[in-house]
Amino acid sequence: MNVSFPSNRQELLDQQFQRLAKLVGRLENNAFWQPRLKSAEWTSDKILSTPPTAENLRALLDRLPIVRKAELVADQLQNPRYGTNLSFPLSDYARLHQTSGTTTGKPLRWLDTPESWAWIMSCWKQIYALMGLRATDRLIFPFSFGPFLGFWAGFEGAAQMGNLCLAAGGMSSEARLKLIDENQITILACTPTYALRLAEVARQQGIDLAKSSIRAILVAGEPGGNIPATRQLIETTWNARVFDHWGMTEVGPLAMETEHDPGSLSVLETECIVEILNPETHRAVAEGESGELVITNLGRVGSPLLRYATGDIVTPSWQSVEGDPPxxxxxxxxxxxxxxMWIIRGNNVFPSSLEEIIRSIPEVEEFQLRVHAHRQMQEVSIRIECRSGLSDAVCQNCAMRIRQQIKERHHFEATIELVEPGVLPRFEMKAKRIVTN
Amino acid sequence: MNVSFPSNRQELLDQQFQRLAKLVGRLENNAFWQPRLKSAEWTSDKILSTPPTAENLRALLDRLPIVRKAELVADQLQNPRYGTNLSFPLSDYARLHQTSGTTTGKPLRWLDTPESWAWIMSCWKQIYALMGLRATDRLIFPFSFGPFLGFWAGFEGAAQMGNLCLAAGGMSSEARLKLIDENQITILACTPTYALRLAEVARQQGIDLAKSSIRAILVAGEPGGNIPATRQLIETTWNARVFDHWGMTEVGPLAMETEHDPGSLSVLETECIVEILNPETHRAVAEGESGELVITNLGRVGSPLLRYATGDIVTPSWQSVEGDPPxxxxxxxxxxxxxxMWIIRGNNVFPSSLEEIIRSIPEVEEFQLRVHAHRQMQEVSIRIECRSGLSDAVCQNCAMRIRQQIKERHHFEATIELVEPGVLPRFEMKAKRIVTN
Structure with missing residues (x-):
């Protein structure tokens, strides 16, 4: 893998100042950023003449307001169809992606120039280097290449590196399992949910995935990759290492779990500036505190994002791991x-913390969370589908254990409903396990 | 569009000799081609020292045996998993595609090196030049990017040219129609069947496609693009020009209907050598006679095909059209x-000739052909689904007209069965309208 990373954080800072200055210089015709850059007094010259220290970067960033997705959606509604975050004439753009729109309802359209797309490819090359991709690895991408960006870019990135890549859209899970075996695929790229769905289908077909050719599973699109119980269930079933990945259609592919550091995500600070801010005070959090991930990407020049509040809650550490970049x-x-985030009986609860409990019970095949208001209070009920062939007593016991663990960790009583095998929906991309009514 | 074509056939011949010699020189380690090239006494030097005339090309080709798909499938079975048609070590290949396998049952796997893939891209650039793609055209590819090659390559080719491209896999037809409208897409790339399926969904939703932003529909994967009645139905419904395209996973994208020449396919003779042979005598057919298309591709060096009998029946003309390459x-x-081909009561009948009759009746929404043996004779029965909302009398009349036209043109009585709207299957890729039992 021909990728070299900076060896210390000062080298990173130097690069970030240089790249930021260059980017700002190319946003002359970007109507979204021009007024913001002006009021922050950001110019290329000014950035370049600032000594590249962490304090100066902090001061520089603090002058620019944070941008949220709602603002981008509103901009696209007011300035159809692609909003004003365009650095070049529309005819310069070659690719159109859009977000799945599950959280806010409204999908966000995102255009890329060939240069921006090449930047995304260069991010993926670094991501593959971090996960220790080998020249002999063969990758399968079992989904239907829609308008989302994610693994689409991962597919092209791996193909550009010369690894054998197989796109497996529009096929049954059975046919995909056959392709994996026939072509001795070593890396599966999918959502955590779909890795478990393939395992369910394999079980039904009497296939032992622990003996398959898959050595690693690259997951993204859902929190599951780093929910310990979900992760362990996938790793055990497939006898393969899970690698979590993070990216967003609007910012690009920017974080990866490295070979040497299971269970964390390393952010590609070669390609972006990272802030992790307290959501209320907007002050940067310290090592080990949780805050919101805010990203300034440095190479997606066609429609860049500066200080973009991702909505994702993370806990940073700047302590480096042997063998990994800083x-x-x-x-x-x-x-x-x-x-x-839900507030249930006064407790902050994320769906992922409930998934952690449910996935720790390996008898559970699928589940669904339902939040509903009852006497001005939020309540949660959970539908659980156990694997087929288990007795009623076993299933009742699973439900009881889940109820108990939620009570112990989150101090509320969840209603648990057991449903028959095959009743809950299955997913090939991001799962929709949360129902509100 | 920055593509230049040879201006006459001698220039083409010169290029073909040069390219063929170069290709042959690079097949040193290709175990599939080496024995064949030896017994034909094909070497780079010999080809280069042969004066480039049509007669010499004919003589050269005649020495090499024709290859058929069955041979390639057998080679892959005997030499798993990718057969012996590999010019380079396996680690040099970056993309894996496979055929749909509908006709012979067994899919054929096909590997490409980055160089072969770049060649496929260069074919698509010429194809887009021939159809008169404009820099302002926006393309949508509404299907699920599976292991087939076809429009996959078309998507990347258009994106590489800088046209705005939208991949719309894994979505409903309703969502795709919305994307077309929201993004003012000008070119739709799909099978003829799916162009009609989208039209059906649009009608159900009260959308008038004749007023849509689509100006052209690039079709492939089925004969429909050049079945006059199917073509006319698509063009009328969408108020857009149909452009037919031809390619195969194993040979690449090699023929296109040009802007100036509706209803024909021009073969990219810059990238391949074309023979059209009488299937029995293997002699080249004359202008206006029908024969089998046999292709030697010149740039897919990783797994090339020389004298590949495609199984497709065509009728050539070497008379050029104003504004088009020779x-x-x-x-x-x-x-x-x-x-x-079926032999029905002594007549040669292609499914496409029955489609021509059925699609000339615009009241028909879908159909299905069933061939079955009856007293050692082949018989055809046809299931017809009319558009919803039509009276029984209208539907009966459609059935009668189809039966009469088949009788007149093909001299046999087909059994016609009318079925209720929505009963027959719909397709997003190649339709499977032929049922045998």
């Missing part, structure tokens, strides 16, 4: 999203 | 496949 590490990956 | 034109496109 990037900030998000301990335990993405812990939840600010807009996902 | 390529051989396949009049009426692909007329059928050798392995599709």
């Amino acid at each position: 990037f900030v590490r998000l301990m335990g990956g993405i812990q939840g999203r600010t807009d996902d | 390529f051989v034109r396949l009049m009426g496109g692909i007329q059928g496949r050798t392995d599709d």
Whole structure:
């Protein structure tokens, strides 16, 4: 893998100042950023003449307001169809992606120029280097390449590196398992949910995945990759290492679990500036405190984002791991999203913390969370589907254990409903396990 | 569009000799081609020292045996998993595609090196030039990017040219129609069947596609693009020009209907050598006679095909059309496949000739052909689904007209069964309308 990383944080800072100055210089015609840059008094010259220290970067960033997704959505509504965050004429853009729109309802459209797309490819090359991709690895991407960005870019990145890549859209899970075996695929790229769904289908077909050719599973799109119980269930079933990945359609692919550091995400600070801010005070959090991940990407020049509040809650560490670049590490990956948080009987609860409990019971095949208001209070009920072939007593016992653990950790009583095998929906991309009514 | 084509056939011939010699020189380690090249006494030097005339090319080709798909499938079975048609070590290959396997049952796997893939991209650039793609065109590819090659390559080719491209896999037809409208897409790339399926969904939703932003529909994967009635139905419904395209996973994208020449396919003779042979005598057919299309591709060096009998029946013309390169034109496109032909009461009948009759009745929404043996004779029965909301009398009349036209043109009585709206399957990729039992 021909990728070299900076060896210390000062080298990173030097690069970030240089790249930021260069980016700002190219936003002359970007109507979204121009007024913001002006009021922050950001110019290329000014950034370049600032000594590259962490304090100066902090001061520089503090002058620019934070941007949230709602602002971008509103901008696209007011300035159809692609909003004003365009650095170049529309004819310069070659790719159109959009977000799945599950959280806010409204999908966000995102355009890339060939240069921006090449930047995304360069991010993926670094990501593959961090996970220790080998030249002999063969990758399968079992999903239907829609308008989302995620693994689409991962597919092209791996193909550009010369690894054998197989796109497996529009096929049944059975056919995909056959392709994995026939082509002795070593890396599976999918959502955590779909890794478990493939395992369910394999079990039904009498296939032992622990003996398959898959050595690693690259997951993204859901928090599951770093929910310990979900992660362990996938790793045990497949007898393969899980690698979690993080990116967003609007910021690009920017974080990866490294070969040497299971259970964390390293952010590609070669390609972005990271802030982790207390959601209320907007002050940077210290090592080990949790806060919201805020990203300034440095190479997606066609539609860049500066100080973009991702909504993702993370806990940083700047202590580096032997063999890895000096990037900030998000301990335990993405812990939840600010807009996902429920307040149940006075406790802050993320769906991911409930998933951690449910997935620790290996008899559970699928589940669904339902939040509903009852006498002005939020309540949670959970539908549980156990694996087929288990007795009623076993299933009742699973439900009881889940109820108990939620009570112990989160201090509320969840209603648990057991449903028959095959009743709950299955997913090939991001799961929709949360129902509100 | 920055593509230049040869201006006459001698220039083409010169290029073909040069390219063929270069290709042969690079097959030193290709175990599939080496024995064949030896027994044909093909060497780079010999090809280069042969004066580039049509007669010499004919003589050269005649020495090499024709290859058929069955041989390639057998080679892959005997030499798992990718057969012996590999010019380089396996680690040099970066993409894996496979055929849909509908005709012969067994899919064929096909590997490409980055160089071969770049060649496929260069074919698509020429294809887009031939159809008159404009810099302002926006393309949508509404299907689930599976292991087939076809529009996959078309997508990347257009993105590389800088046209705005939208991949719309894993979505409903309703969502795709919305994307077309929201992004003012000008070119739709899909099978003829799916162009009609989108039209059906639009009608159900009260959308008038004749007023949509689509100006052209690039179709492939089925003969429909050049079945006049199917073509006309698509063009009328969408108020857009149909452009037919031809390619195969194992040979690449090699023929296109040009802007100036509706209803034919021009073969990219810059990238391949074309023979059209009488299937029995293997002699080249003359202008206006039908024969089997045999292809030697010149740039897919990782796994090339020399004298590959495609099974497609075509009728050539070497008379050029004003404004187009001097390529051989396949009049009426692909007329059928050798392995599709039925003998019904002594008549040769292609499914495409029945489709021509059925699609000329605009009240028909879907259909299905069933061939079955009856007293040692082949018989055809046809299931017809009319559009919803039509009276019984109208539907009966459609059935009668179809039966009469088949009788007139093909001299046999087909059994026609009318079924309720929504009963027959719908397709997003290649339709499977032929049922055998």
